[in-house]
Each structure stands twice: as C-alpha cells, then as structure tokens.
Amino acid sequence: MSDSAAAPTSTGIDNKKLIMWLFLASDCMFFGTLISTHLLYRKLYPTGFTDAEGHVRFVQNLFDLELTSFSTFILLMSSFLMALAVSAMHKGQIASFRRNVLGVIVFGLIFLGCQVYEFTHFYHKGLTIQNSVFGSTFYVLTGTHGTHVAIGILWLILLYFYSFTGKLRGHVGALDVEIAGLYWHFVDIVWIIIFTVVYLVEYLGPNGIWGSAVTTLAP
Amino acid sequence: MATAAHHAPVTDKTELPVERSDIGLIRPDRTTGLLDWLTTVDHKKIGILYGAFAMFFFLLGGVEALAIRTQLAKANNDFISAPMYNQMFTMHGTTMIFLGVMPLSAAFFNFLVPLQIGARDVAFPRLNAFSLWTFVFGAFALNVSWVFEFGHLQGWFNNYEWYGKLVYKDFAPANGWFSYAPLSGTFGQADAALHAQRFTGVGTDFWIIGIQILGVASLAASFNFIVTIFNMRAPGMTMMRLPVFTWMTLVTAFLIILAFPAITVALIELMFDRQFGANFFNPTNGGQPILWQHLFWIFGHPEVYILVLPAMGIVSEILPTFSRKALFGYPIIVFSGAVIGFLGFAVWSHHMFTTGLGPVPTAAFSLLTMAIAVPTGVKIFNWVGTIWGGQVRFTPPMVLSLGFIWMFMCGGFSGIMHSSAPADSQQQDTYFVVAHFHYVLLGGVLLGLMAGLYFWFPKIFGRMPNAAIAYVASALVIFGFNLAFGPMHYLGLTGMPRRTHTYQPGYGWEDWNFIATIGAYILGLGVFLAFANLVWTAWRGKRTETDPWDGRTLEWSLPSPVPAYNFAQTPIVATRDAWFEHKHGGARIGALADGGPEGVHMPSQSWMPLLASVGFLMIGLGLPMMSMGIPHLGWLVIAGLGVLFLGIWLWAIEGPGGYHLKTPSAKSVAPTPTASVHS
Ligand code: HEM
Ligand SMILES: [Cu+2]
Numbered sequence: 001m002s003d004s005a006a007a008p009t010s011t012g013i014d015n016k017k018l019i020m021w022l023f024l025a026s027d028c029m030f031f032g033t034l035i036s037t038h039l040l041y042r043k044l045y046p047t048g049f050t051d052a053e054g055h056v057r058f059v060q061n062l063f064d065l066e067l068t069s070f071s072t073f074i075l076l077m078s079s080f081l082m083a084l085a086v087s088a089m090h091k092g093q094i095a096s097f098r099r100n101v102l103g104v105i106v107f108g109l110i111f112l113g114c115q116v117y118e119f120t121h122f123y124h125k126g127l128t129i130q131n132s133v134f135g136s137t138f139y140v141l142t143g144t145h146g147t148h149v150a151i152g153i154l155w156l157i158l159l160y161f162y163s164f165t166g167k168l169r170g171h172v173g174a175l176d177v178e179i180a181g182l183y184w185h186f187v188d189i190v191w192i193i194i195f196t197v198v199y200l201v202e203y204l205g206p207n208g209i210w211g212s213a214v215t216t217l218a219p
Numbered sequence: 220m221a222t223a224a225h226h227a228p229v230t231d232k233t234e235l236p237v238e239r240s241d242i243g244l245i246r247p248d249r250t251t252g253l254l255d256w257l258t259t260v261d262h263k264k265i266g267i268l269y270g271a272f273a274m275f276f277f278l279l280g281g282v283e284a285l286a287i288r289t290q291l292a293k294a295n296n297d298f299i300s301a302p303m304y305n306q307m308f309t310m311h312g313t314t315m316i317f318l319g320v321m322p323l324s325a326a327f328f329n330f331l332v333p334l335q336i337g338a339r340d341v342a343f344p345r346l347n348a349f350s351l352w353t354f355v356f357g358a359f360a361l362n363v364s365w366v367f368e369f370g371h372l373q374g375w376f377n378n379y380e381w382y383g384k385l386v387y388k389d390f391a392p393a394n395g396w397f398s399y400a401p402l403s404g405t406f407g408q409a410d411a412a413l414h415a416q417r418f419t420g421v422g423t424d425f426w427i428i429g430i431q432i433l434g435v436a437s438l439a440a441s442f443n444f445i446v447t448i449f450n451m452r453a454p455g456m457t458m459m460r461l462p463v464f465t466w467m468t469l470v471t472a473f474l475i476i477l478a479f480p481a482i483t484v485a486l487i488e489l490m491f492d493r494q495f496g497a498n499f500f501n502p503t504n505g506g507q508p509i510l511w512q513h514l515f516w517i518f519g520h521p522e523v524y525i526l527v528l529p530a531m532g533i534v535s536e537i538l539p540t541f542s543r544k545a546l547f548g549y550p551i552i553v554f555s556g557a558v559i560g561f562l563g564f565a566v567w568s569h570h571m572f573t574t575g576l577g578p579v580p581t582a583a584f585s586l587l588t589m590a591i592a593v594p595t596g597v598k599i600f601n602w603v604g605t606i607w608g609g610q611v612r613f614t615p616p617m618v619l620s621l622g623f624i625w626m627f628m629c630g631g632f633s634g635i636m637h638s639s640a641p642a643d644s645q646q647q648d649t650y651f652v653v654a655h656f657h658y659v660l661l662g663g664v665l666l667g668l669m670a671g672l673y674f675w676f677p678k679i680f681g682r683m684p685n686a687a688i689a690y691v692a693s694a695l696v697i698f699g700f701n702l703a704f705g706p707m708h709y710l711g712l713t714g715m716p717r718r719t720h721t722y723q724p725g726y727g728w729e730d731w732n733f734i735a736t737i738g739a740y741i742l743g744l745g746v747f748l749a750f751a752n753l754v755w756t757a758w759r760g761k762r763t764e765t766d767p768w769d770g771r772t773l774e775w776s777l778p779s780p781v782p783a784y785n786f787a788q789t790p791i792v793a794t795r796d797a798w799f800e801h802k803h804g805g806a807r808i809g810a811l812a813d814g815g816p817e818g819v820h821m822p823s824q825s826w827m828p829l830l831a832s833v834g835f836l837m838i839g840l841g842l843p844m845m846s847m848g849i850p851h852l853g854w855l856v857i858a859g860l861g862v863l864f865l866g867i868w869l870w871a872i873e874g875p876g877g878y879h880l881k882t883p884s885a886k887s888v889a890p891t892p893t894a895s896v897h898s
Contacts, residue, residue: 009450015342018450022442022476030480033514037488037499045505129497130409133505136497140488158868167241 020179024186031190034144038137038198046210049134051126059134059202062125064118071114072195075149078107079188082181089177094163097177101160104184108153115146138198145194148187155180228818228879238823240873247824250783258824260344263781265351266329267679269322270672272355274750276318277665279362281743283311288703292736294724304720305393306368306422310361312396313426316526317433318358320660323668324529325354325437328444328468330679334774334781335462337453337790342446344822345870350440352832357436360839361429364391364422367847381848387419392426394419395718397519400500400511404489407503409496417493424493424843431486432835434479441472448472453773454811455792459553462772463546466553467532470560471525477564478521485514494846509574516567524563527627527659528556530667531598534620537674538602540768541617542609545796548601555594555601562591572640573647581640588638595631599624614768615689619670622697626662630655633708648718651711657704666696669749676753677767681779682760688752695745702738706731771799776808784819787882788812814882823876831866834859 009015048059085100119139129139159180162168168176201209229235232248239245247258259265286307290298299307329347333340341347367390376382394403403423407416417423448461448469461469489511491497498504500511539546546552568576568584576584602624611617633655637643646652677683711717715728722728766775773790774781776798791809794800801808813819837859845852 010452010456011449013450015446015450018446019343019442022445026438026442026476026480029477030484033481033484033517037484037510037514040510041505041507044507129491129495131504133498136488136491136499136506140491140497140499144487154864158871162872165241 014175016175016179017182020182024182027186027190031145031193034141035194035197038141041133041137042210045133046208049127049132051131053126055126057126060208062122062127063199063202064121065199065203067114067118068195068199071111071118072191074107074114075111075188075191078104078111079185081107082184086174086178086181089168089174092169094169098160098163101156101163101177105153105156105160108149108156112146112149112153115142119143141198142194145187145190148190152180152184152187155183226879228816228881230881232821232823232878232880235878238876238878240869240876242869242872244869244873246873246876247826249824255824257829258348258826260340260348260822260824260828261783262329262333262341262344262347263679263783263785265347266326266331268351269329269354270326272358273319273321273323273326274753276314276322276358278747278750280311280314280319281746283307283314285739285743287311288736288739290720291722291732293733294722294729296721299720301720302389302393305718306389306391308718309392309395309422309426310365313361313392313430315660316396316522317430318361320526320664320668321433321437322354322358324471324526325350325440327464327529327533327668327671327675328440328472331675331774332444332447332465332468333451334777334785335465335772336448336451336456337773337786337792338447338451339785339789339819340822341443342451343443345825345828345875346439346443348825349828349831350436350443352829353432353436353439353835356832356836356839357429357432359836360432360843361392361425363840364425364843367391368422379849381850384848385420387417389420389422390425392422392429394423394426397515398423398426398489398511399515400489400492400506400508401502404492404500404506404508404511405496406501421843421846424490424846427486427490427493428839428842431483431490432839434483434486435835437475438479441475444468444472445476453786453790453792455809459550460792460795460797463535463549463552463556464529464532467528467535467556470556471528474521474525474528474560474563478518478525481514482518485511485518488514490842494842509571512571512574513567516570517564519570520567521560521563523656523659524559526664527667528560530623530664530671531556533667533671533674534602534623536772537616537620537670538605539796540674540771541612541614541620542606543612543769544605544609546601547604547607549795552598552601555597558594559591562587562594566591569638569640569643572643585638585640589635592631592635592638599628599631614673615684615686615693616670616674616768618690618693619666619673622693623663623666623670626658626666626697626700630658630660630663633658646711648716649711650707650715650717653717654704654707654711657700657707661704662697662700665746669693669696669746672753674768675774676756677763678765678774678777678779678781680757680760681762681765682756683763683767684752684756684760688748692745692749692752695741695748697745699738699741699743699745703735703742704738706735706738710735766798769799769802771796773798773808776801782882784814784821784880784882786814787819788814818879818881820877821880823878825870825873825876827866827870827873829866831863831870834861834863834866837862 009018011018048057048062051057081100081103085097085104088094088096088100127135127138129135159168159177167173226235231250233250235248237245238248247254249255249258256264256268286299287304290296290304292298329341370376371388371390392398402418403426405417448465452461488497488499492499492501492506498506500506500508502508535546535552566584566588568580569588572581572584633651637646637652637655673684673689710728710731713727715722715726722732763779765777765779768775773792776790777785788810790797791811793806793808797806797808800806838856839859841852841855841859845856
C-alpha cells in the first residue's frame with residue numbers, strides 16, 4: 001500500500017513496517033479493553049450463566065479444554081510456518097514461500113473451524129449472547145479475535161494468488177510478506193493471552209480463580 | 220513504481236498516455252475540477268477539503284447552539300420541545316467535537332506537516348484520501364438522522380408498519396455527547412426477535428455507527444501522520460528541530476491511536492446490546508452501566524487533549540513570528556506537550572467523582588488532575604516568555620492567539636476547581652461545567668484554530684484576508700464569547716442544571732440567561748463574519764507575496780499557492796526556524812540535487828480510497844435503518860462490507876502508480892541550490 005516503499009526513510013525503518021507496528025500498538029489497546037471487560041465481569045459474577053431450563057451452569061463444565069488446547073497448538077504452529085514463509089521470501093525461494101503460506105492458511109482455517117464448532121457446542125449447552133453477561137463478553141471477545149484471524153487468512157490467500165502473477169518479489173515483495181507475518185504473529189500472541197486468562201485460569205485451584213465452586217455445585 | 224520511472228518529466232499528467240492499474244482499470248489523471256477533488260491524493264487539496272467540511276460543520280453546530288440559546292433566553296420558553304432540545308445539544312456537542320474541531324485540526328495536519336518537515340507528501344497518500352472520505356461519510360451518517368427526524372415530524376412514515384412499532388421516536392441522537400449507559404443501552408430480557416427493550420430511539424444507533432466510522436478515519440489519519448513525521452523528514456530535520464506544530468501533531472496522533480480503541484470497543488459493546496440483545500450494559504441481566512463511563516472517559520479525557528494540542532501547536536508558531544523572537548523554551552514546550560499527552564491517560568475518573576469511586580481512587584484522580592495543570596501552566600509561561608521583550612505586531616492571527624492564551628487560562632482555572640472532588644460534586648452537571656469546557660474549547664481551541672486559518676490562509680491560497688474585517692470579527696467573537704459564557708459560571712454555581720430544556724422563573728437565572736443568549740448571537744455573528752471573510756478571500760482576495768509575515772518555518776520558503784510537488788529540491792536543514800535563520804544571516808538552507816532533469820516523482824490519483832469509504836457510508840446508513848425495523852436493510856450493511864473489501868482489494872492491487880513532474884528548479888523561490896550550503 002505504501003506509495004513510497006522504495007524511498008529511503010529518516011529512521012531507516014520502512015514506512016509500511018512502521019505503520020503496521022503502529023496499528024498493532026493500537027490493536028493492543030483494542031484487545032486490552034475487550035479482555036478487561038471480560039475479566040471485570042468474571043470477577044463480578046464468578047458463576048457462569050443460567051441456561052434455558054433455569055439451571056446454573058459453570059464455566060469449567062462448559063469449556064472443552066482439550067479441544068481449545070488443540071486449536072491453540074494449531075495456531076502456534078501456523079505462526080511457525082509463517083516465520084518459515086517470511087524467511088523463504090527473504091531468500092527469494094518463492095516455491096517454499098507458497099508451500100508454507102498454504103500451511104498457514106490451512107492451519108488458520110482449522111483454528112476457525114474449531115471456533116465455529118466451539119460456538120455451536122456452547123450454544124447447544126445453553127450459552128447465548130443474550131442470556132448472560134458471560135455469554136456476551138465471551139462471544140464478543142473470542143469472536144473479535146476470530147474476525148482478526150479471518151482477515152489474516154483472507155490477506156494470506158490474496159498474497160498466495162498474487163505470488164503467481166510474478167509481481168511478488170524482491171525487497172518490496174519480502175516486505176509485504178513480512179508485514180502480513182507481523183500481523184499474523186500478533187493475532188497469535190493475542191490468542192495465547194486469551195487462552196490463558198479466559199480459559200486456563202478458570203481451572204486454577206479447586207474453585208477456579210474467580211472462586212466459583214465447581215467441585216461442589218457442578219450440575 | 221517501476222512502470223512509472225521511465226518517462227520524461229511532464230508538466231501535467233494528462234500529457235502522458237492513460238495509466239492503467241495492474242488489472243486494467245484506468246487511473247484518474249485530472250488535476251482540476253470535480254474529478255480531481257474526488258480522487259486527489261495531494262495532501263494540500265485533502266487539507267483544503269477537510270477545512271471546508273469542518274467550517275461547514277462549525278456553522279451547522281453553531282446554528283444548533285443558537286437554537287439551544289434561544290430556547291433558554293427566557294424562563295418556561297417553548298421555542299423547541301424537550302425531545303428536540305435533547306437532540307439539539309447532543310448533535311451540537313458531537314458536531315463541534317468530531318466534525319468541527321477534529322477535522323479542522325486535521326486540515327492543518329494535512330496542509331502543514333509535509334511542508335514543515337520538507338517532504339513532498341505524506342507517507343501514504345491514498346490512505347490519506349481514505350481518511351478524508353471516511354470522515355465525510357461518517358459525518359453524513361450522523362447528520363442524516365436529522366432527515367429522518369424531519370420526516371417523522373412531517374408524518375412521512377405514518378403509514379409504515381415499522382414506524383408504528385417504534386416505542387421511542389427520537390431519530391437524531393439525544394443522549395448527550397458521551398451517550399451514557401443505561402440510557403443509551405437496553406433493559407429487560409431479550410425476546411425471541413432479539414430485541415431487548417431500548418431506552419431511546421434510533422438516534423442512538425446513528426450516533427454509535429457515526430462515531431465508529433469517524434474513529435476509523437481518525438485512526439487511519441494518525442497512523443499516516445506518525446509515519447510521515449518519523450520517516451519523511453528532510454535531511455537535517457532532526458526531531459528537536461521540528462516545528463512545534465508538527466510536534467503537537469505527533470503527540471495528538473499518538474493520543475488518537477492509543478485512546479480511540481477504548482471507544483471503539485465501547486461502541487461495539489453498545490451496538491451488540493442494542494442490535495443483538497447482549498448484556499454489556501443491560502442492568503436487568505447484570506450488565507454494569509458504569510463500565511460505559513469508564514470506557515468512554517478513558518477515551519474521553521485524552522480526547523480533550525486531542526482537541527487542544529493542535530491549537531497549542533498553532534499558537535506556538537504564531538507567537539514567535541509576530542514577536543520576532545524564537546519560541547521561548549522550545550524543548551520545555553515540546554516536553555510539556557508530551558507529558559500532557561501521557562498524563563491525559565491517567566485522569567479519566569475526574570469525570571466520575573460523583574459516581575462513588577471510593578476515597579482512594581477519588582484522591583488519586585484528584586491529585587493527578589491537579590498535576591496535569593503543571594505542564595499546561597509551563598506552556599503558558601513559555602508563551603508569555605516568547606512575547607516578552609519581542610517586537611510585537613498585532614496582526615489578526617496574533618490578536619486571536621493572545622485571545623487563545625487568555626481564554627484558555629480562564630478555562631484552566633475552572634478546570635483546576637473541578638479537580639477538587641468535593642468542589643466538583645457541586646459543579647458536576649451544572650452550567651459551571653458548561654462554562655469551563657467552553658472556555659477551553661471555544662475560547663481556547665476555536666480561537667487557536669481561527670488564528671491558524673488567518674495565519675496560513677495567505678500560504679494556502681496566495682491571497683490575504685481582509686484585516687479590517689478580521690479585527691472586527693475577532694472582537695465580536697471574543698466579546699460575544701465572554702458575554703455568553705462568563706455568566707454561566709454564576710448560573711452553574713447557583714445550581715442551574717446542564718442539559719435541561721427550560722427553567723422556572725424566580726431562581727434569579729432569567730437575566731443572566733438572557734444576557735448569555737445575546738452574547739451567543741454576537742459570537743455567532745463574529746464566527747460567521749470571520750469565516751465569510753475567509754471564503755471571500757479564497758475566491759477574490761488580494762494577492763499577496765509568498766512570505767507576508769516574515770515566517771520562520773519551511774512552508775514560508777515556498778511559492779503561494781504551493782506547487783503540487785511542494786519542494787522543487789529537497790531542502791537540507793541546519794537549524795530550528797530554518798527559514799528565518801536562512802533569511803536573516805543565520806545558517807542557510809541547502810538543497811539536495813534532486814528534482815533536476817528527471818523531475819519529481821508524484822503518486823497517481825485513485826478512485827479506490829473513495830470506493831472503500833462508500834462501503835462505510837452504506838454500513839452507516841444500513842445499521843440504523845435496520846434498527847428502525849425497516850425490512851431488508853441488513854443487505855445494505857452486508858453490501859457495504861462487500862464494497863469496503865472490494866475497495867481495499869482493488870486499492871492493494873492497483874499499486875501506488877506514479878509519474879514524474881517537471882519542476883522549474885532554475886527559478887525556484889526555494890533555497891538556492893547546493894552551492895549555498897555554508898554557514
Ligand atoms: C488544566 C486543564 C484541565 C483540567 C484540570 C480539567 C478538568 C476537568 C474536570 C475535572 C472535568 C469534570 C467536570 C464535571 O464533570 O463535573 C472537566 C470537564 C470537561 N472538560 Fe476539562 N479540564 C482541563 C482542560 C480541558 C481541555 C483542554 C478541554 C478541551 C479542549 C476540556 C474539556 C472538557 C469537557 C468537554 C468537559 C465536559 C465533560 C462533560 O460533558 O461533563 N478540559 N474538565
Ligand atoms: Cu477529563
């Protein structure tokens with residue numbers, strides 16, 4: 001997008017790279033606000049939600065930690081492939097770039113698939129965006145992250161096809177890929193944070209970090 | 220880029236064969252007329268457009284203000300109804316802040332920053348055009364609510380089913396400029412049709428989506444300006460040689476990128492509450508309306524510095540020019556600006572003293588708020604130090620700048636009074652607060668921006684505004700302003716509540732309210748006169764030389780109006796106030812050997828930023844209409860998203876393009892060529 005990609009800059013940092021870093025700084029505040037909303041409400045309402053039949057449900061019984069750990073691992077690995085794709089691009093190995101980027105796209109899609117499965121699964125267990133504060137904060141936070149992943153996948157698909165036009169090459173091409181990579185790694189790191197503070201901490205101690213008495217009250 | 224580098228330089232792009240993007244679309248190449256204004260990527264033209272729209276919205280917001288003041292002129296008045304009054308003050312505040320002050324500041328960022336740092340454009344010219352059009356369409360989405368309100372009053376919708384089902388029929392936003400939950404949100408259990416019940420009409424939905432779109436515009440512009448200031452400086456233009464206006468632009472842009480995400484999230488949450496029955500702020504289901512206040516003010520307090528720092532930057536350019544002295548304490552001014560920006564993130568709860576935060580947070584926020592007055596005071600002392608002992612010339616921009624210092628200081632004093640929590644609990648939601656923020660916003664920011672307009676207008680259009688009219692207008696503005704807002708201190712302290720459409724006789728408020736209304740009309744006349752003078756000047760004003768004020772910074776070294784490529788040759792800067800030093804026997808400005816026979820590289824124009832912004836327009840119209848319950852409008856929103864992505868995709872693959880423009884480097888007014896680099 002930069003209209004002056006080749007020109008030397010005062011700081012020596014490329015324009016496009018700098019603007020991506022700035023966007024990520026802003027996005028940090030964005031996710032920071034969303035995650036804070038979720039955690040504030042968790043502290044306030046440690047029990048989970050009430051389903052359609054009027055049963056109180058606990059978050060620990062809702063989550064499927066195996067599945068989420070799996071999708072987290074997949075997303076981590078996609079970051080690894082992304083790093084390989086960037087490095088291939090720097091060396092001008094376009095075929096290797098395509099292979100790795102395809103891997104990132106597939107892994108990203110698997111992650112999204114898990115999220116879609118998770119959402120429908122939770123929905124059937126009675127968690128909706130409307131029946132509790134937990135439902136609202138959980139779906140909106142993870143859904144927003146999912147949207148970020150989806151945009152990343154779209155971007156990589158476009159880059160993948162663009163590489164066949166032969167125009168994705170040289171310094172500028174490597175830079176374009178590197179910037180997509182920065183975005184992808186960032187979205188990945190945000191997920192690691194979400195996985196930790198939204199999922200894992202629920203299992204700290206016998207009653208979860210928020211003190212909901214899962215062991216004694218579980219339905 | 221590569222495709223563009225191979226032709227000989229031209230004087231106008233139309234001399235070249237049409238340029239096609241990578242997928243064969245023709246790129247616009249007119250440099251005059253409507254087609255040019257719609258597709259331009261020139262920061263100067265974008266700046267002019269920002270300024271024109273901002274001045275229009277200032278006048279619109281002014282008309283709304285006069286409607287408010289007319290209603291309050293006497294007790295128990297019925298000039299406008301209570302629901303209309305709510306919509307008036309909401310749209311007045313929202314318009315002034317987001318559609319008046321911010322875009323007018325953006326106009327200065329656009330026009331001046333590249334010139335002040337010795338660059339030929341911003342880092343991302345097309346992104347810049349995108350910011351402009353997104354702002355325009357966000358403003359449009361917000362104000363289109365008036366059309367619906369008008370239709371509602373005229374009975375246009377009476378026969379429609381969706382209209383019958385609406386519980387509240389305020390179509391323009393009516394929650395105040397901070398749209399507090401739960402009033403702006405929902406209550407009760409969401410029913411099967413996804414609608415929890417709302418407290419207010421669809422005006423709130425217009426507000427939510429309008430502010431969201433304006434936020435995108437501000438964010439995109441800020442990313443662009445930070446990169447521009449960091450990366451596009453001319454050789455020798457170190458950070459501590461940057462003109463103060465550019466410095467304040469940088470601080471403001473950082474405030475925007477770090478503060479706007481909080482409101483973005485808050486708006487998303489509120490939108491989910493209203494559209495999809497979520498519970499972020501719905502008290503029935505455990506939502507905490509106080510969360511809205513926190514999120515809003517985490518954005519909202521930095522926002523007041525986003526409004527005022529550019530005006531401070533402008534004044535910091537004008538005072539030295541007309542005192543013929545370097546700015547007193549440049550590093551301190553810059554540092555105070557940065558400290559203000561930093562502390563601005565740590566004082567938001569001073570807007571919430573009366574919510575019962577508890578003694579510790581209240582004390583902490585009280586102290587921090589007092590602390591922020593220190594760097595502000597430092598700036599005032601530095602400005603006074605600048606004038607001190609100088610050869611002062613009372614030109615119109617100087618008069619307005621002095622007005623800025625004086626009025627802003629008054630506003631600062633009442634600000635300090637708010638910072639004491641016990642005092643604030645008496646002042647909150649009274650006219651005293653209204654007086655305070657009008658002294659900082661109108662007496663401060665607006666006077667500063669008007670000073671900037673009168674200062675740089677000769678550079679922008681090469682024509683000098685009529686000084687006599689300017690003095691009269693300034694006098695009317697400053698006098699009318701004090702007549703209108705001075706009495707509000709008294710009204711507020713005697714208990715007159717803010718945001719109430721009328722008052723009963725017998726409280727001793729009638730006289731001062733009447734005087735305030737007269738003051739408001741004088742003020743309105745003054746602003747109108749000042750703007751009319753400028754519009755006339757742009758059309759017909761007297762031509763003037765390139766450097767009429769004996770300016771100090773690089774923009775004054777250029778011809779007026781400034782040519783498309785700005786600098787025929789990139790300047791080499793050796794000192795602060797480079798142009799002033801150059802003229803008056805100090806270090807001289809050098810020049811790179813570019814812009815010679817190969818010409819200057821210019822970015823190509825593009826339709827794509829406008830196209831992508833149209834997507835936002837469709838979303839901005841679709842969502843509120845969906846809220847009204849008009850059938851099928853969801854498709855407009857989906858189509859809008861489609862247009863947005865299409866625009867961005869075409870933008871990405873069309874490539875930056877570009878061509879080479881001839882420069883008259885021989886007869887350039889700008890610094891004499893390389894040979895003169897000595898000191
Ligand atoms: C010395 C600097 C300042 C201090 C100590 C200060 C302090 C305060 C405080 C404590 C309030 C809350 C009053 C209440 O709600 O009861 C307030 C309100 C406000 N301030 Fe300032 N302020 C300062 C500068 C500014 C500036 C520079 C601007 C804008 C350019 C500004 C705009 C506003 C606005 C718009 C409100 C109204 C908020 C509302 O709608 O209730 N202030 N200020
Ligand atoms: Cu504040």
